Amino acid sequence: MGPDMATAAAAAARAPQTTSRPLRAWQQAALAQYEEASPKDFLVTATPGAGKTTFALTLAARLLARREVARVVVVAPTDHLRLQWAEAADAMGIVLDPNLTNAVGPVRAGTQGYVTTYAQVAGKPMLHAARATAVKSLVILDEVHHAGDGLSWGEAVEEAYGMAARRLCLTGTPFRTKPDERIPFVRYEEDTFEGEAGGLVSRADYTYGYKEALADNVVRPVVFAAYTGTSRWRNSAGEVVAASLSDAGTKSVEMQAWRTALDPKGQWVPHVIAAMDDRITHLREEGGMPDAAGLILASDQDDARDYAKIVRRVTGKSPELILSDDPKASKKIEKFATGSARIAVCVRMISEGVDVPRAAVLAWMTSYRTPLFFAQAVGRVVRSRASHESATVFLPAVRPLLSLAASMEEQRNHVMPPPRSQPDEELEALDLPPREPREGELKQWEALEADARFAHVLHGGTAHTGEGSGGSGGGIAVAAPEEEDFLGIPGLLTPEQTASLLAKRDDELRLRIAASHRNDADDFMVVEDHPDEDDTGRSWRDAAELRREINRLVNRVAARTAQPQAVVHTQLRQSVPGPPSASASVDVLRARRERLRTML
Numbered sequence: 001m002g003p004d005m006a007t008a009a010a011a012a013a014r015a016p017q018t019t020s021r022p023l024r025a026w027q028q029a030a031l032a033q034y035e036e037a038s039p040k041d042f043l044v045t046a047t048p049g050a051g052k053t054t055f056a057l058t059l060a061a062r063l064l065a066r067r068e069v070a071r072v073v074v075v076a077p078t079d080h081l082r083l084q085w086a087e088a089a090d091a092m093g094i095v096l097d098p099n100l101t102n103a104v105g106p107v108r109a110g111t112q113g114y115v116t117t118y119a120q121v122a123g124k125p126m127l128h129a130a131r132a133t134a135v136k137s138l139v140i141l142d143e144v145h146h147a148g149d150g151l152s153w154g155e156a157v158e159e160a161y162g163m164a165a166r167r168l169c170l171t172g173t174p175f176r177t178k179p180d181e182r183i184p185f186v187r188y189e190e191d192t193f194e195g196e197a198g199g200l201v202s203r204a205d206y207t208y209g210y211k212e213a214l215a216d217n218v219v220r221p222v223v224f225a226a227y228t229g230t231s232r233w234r235n236s237a238g239e240v241v242a243a244s245l246s247d248a249g250t251k252s253v254e255m256q257a258w259r260t261a262l263d264p265k266g267q268w269v270p271h272v273i274a275a276m277d278d279r280i281t282h283l284r285e286e287g288g289m290p291d292a293a294g295l296i297l298a299s300d301q302d303d304a305r306d307y308a309k310i311v312r313r314v315t316g317k318s319p320e321l322i323l324s325d326d327p328k329a330s331k332k333i334e335k336f337a338t339g340s341a342r343i344a345v346c347v348r349m350i351s352e353g354v355d356v357p358r359a360a361v362l363a364w365m366t367s368y369r370t371p372l373f374f375a376q377a378v379g380r381v382v383r384s385r386a387s388h389e390s391a392t393v394f395l396p397a398v399r400p401l402l403s404l405a406a407s408m409e410e411q412r413n414h415v416m417p418p419p420r421s422q423p424d425e426e427l428e429a430l431d432l433p434p435r436e437p438r439e440g441e442l443k444q445w446e447a448l449e450a451d452a453r454f455a456h457v458l459h460g461g462t463a464h465t466g467e468g469s470g471g472s473g474g475g476i477a478v479a480a481p482e483e484e485d486f487l488g489i490p491g492l493l494t495p496e497q498t499a500s501l502l503a504k505r506d507d508e509l510r511l512r513i514a515a516s517h518r519n520d521a522d523d524f525m526v527v528e529d530h531p532d533e534d535d536t537g538r539s540w541r542d543a544a545e546l547r548r549e550i551n552r553l554v555n556r557v558a559a560r561t562a563q564p565q566a567v568v569h570t571q572l573r574q575s576v577p578g579p580p581s582a583s584a585s586v587d588v589l590r591a592r593r594e595r596l597r598t599m600l
Contacts, residue, residue: 026208043169045204048379070135072113080330128160136165145175158184173375219382224405228397228455231260232448246397264306266450294361322346397455546589553596
């Protein structure tokens with residue numbers, strides 16, 4: 001027996017005894033299916049948080065112990081996941097080197113294999129082919145859809161591992177590819193997504209979905225909180241356009257309204273961050289999760305940095321900023337996972353694979369909207385530690401995300417029956433959807449402003465807005481504050497009560513954000529004694545637009561309440577004191593506009 005075989009056999013003999021926890025039912029079933037067929041290729045699709053790593057390493061330990069393979073090679077998407085895989089393998093008695101570079105030829109003595117990345121494989125595919133064929137090897141392709149991130153990556157993976165003895169492919173959700181693009185070692189079937197035929201979807205040998213994991217208490221139930229708002233932007237023709245996120249009309253207008261809402265200069269982002277912070281506070285103080293944390297997903301690094309500043313301004317606490325080009329990114333993820341920080345802002349560093357069990361809240365502030373990314377990102381907050389825990393995802397109220405959220409809501413409701421119309425009830429969810437802007441699609445485009453307000457709770461295919469669902473209006477009494485299980489599942493409130501509660505909290509958050517903006521404005525005026533003319537001009541135009549919008553809202557409130565417009569104007573000035581609209585500041589006008597919206 002060669003040194004590699006001897007070392008591998010010795011380590012493998014230890015592995016089964018070092019497994020720290022019993023296998024879950026799905027892991028046992030998948031292993032049984034694998035061992036019965038003993039296939040060369042095997043694709044497992046298991047919902048994020050289900051335990052794909054444990055399954056894969058258990059299989060590796062068994063194959064090593066039976067000497068069916070002598071080496072294990074893991075290919076992961078990121079450097080951080082290399083360390084995570086190596087640590088998990090070490091806990092099971094399998095020594096995998098996470099630091100083996102392309103500059104080193106053979107696998108180091110004393111190890112049973114190594115962990116690499118798709119980028120490294122693409123750098124020297126023939127080197128990895130030599131390592132995988134020097135002895136019989138099991139190659140584990142983690143999040144195998146990354147082999148489709150570029151044609152060269154897919155070709156490199158096929159070149160490197162086409163002759164390997166065994167290949168195990170893992171993914172968190174079925175993934176789609178273009179008709180002319182196939183990821184090596186994956187079987188496909190025809191698929192239609194969003195009504196477009198001709199695509200391909202991966203076909204797994206074993207599937208363990210969110211519905212099954214929820215029934216087994218492996219993952220948390222998810223509540224989707226949808227926030228709408230009015231966005232204003234200047235298009236390439238120089239025209240100022242305004243549209244609501246939840247009622248934008250065409251896909252093009254919806255995309256631009258969504259893009260404007262995510263702009264750090266507007267009010268949508270700080271409002272939703274405040275709602276997210278409110279949720280984290282509740283989980284820590286009343287939800288049985290004293291270490292609860294939240295994640296903010298940004299579209300790019302510039303937005304991530306700006307969002308981090310907004311978190312500091314709104315919450316008073318600095319978040320963990322995790323960027324892919326930061327050499328300390330892995331250490332920051334580890335620090336956040338084990339620390340006490342409330343919020344982390346990132347781009348794609350924690351979109352998949354990274355384990356942060358205490359993260360239970362996600363703010364979707366990214367333009368990504370593919371089913372794969374959605375499932376992987378939501379998967380970061382669904383890993384269950386206790387049966388009472390739930391996850392909350394705050395979303396822009398746009399159609400693309402709504403359809404994805406509704407799919408998860410449907411699966412959840414299949415496992416968790418809807419509540420009956422009585423006070424002691426289970427709380428159900430919120431949902432919504434956007435579309436990713438195409439590169440170069442909008443030129444000379446400028447975001448002007450965006451506000452935010454609670455949209456609805458989606459339950460059983462019905463949107464619950466909170467109107468008429470509290471007090472005498474709807475005949476349903478909202479529970480007292482000490483009895484509210486704020487967005488908890490199982491909870492105490494019906495969907496109607498949940499919507500009413502969210503709407504109420506939304507009003508409070510709006511006042512809090514308005515105060516934050518006023519304080520920022522005061523600070524600015526102290527530092528900058530002489531604002532330039534351009535800023536003055538913009539303020540003048542903003543005030544004119546706000547006055548027009550206030551008049552329109554007053555007309556709507558008057559029509560709805562059957563009161564004269566003059567009465568509504570008087571009530572408005574009592575609620576938001578200040579001079580008449582003609583001479584009121586932009587801040588006062590904005591506060592009056594928000595007050596009118598709460599009256600509708």
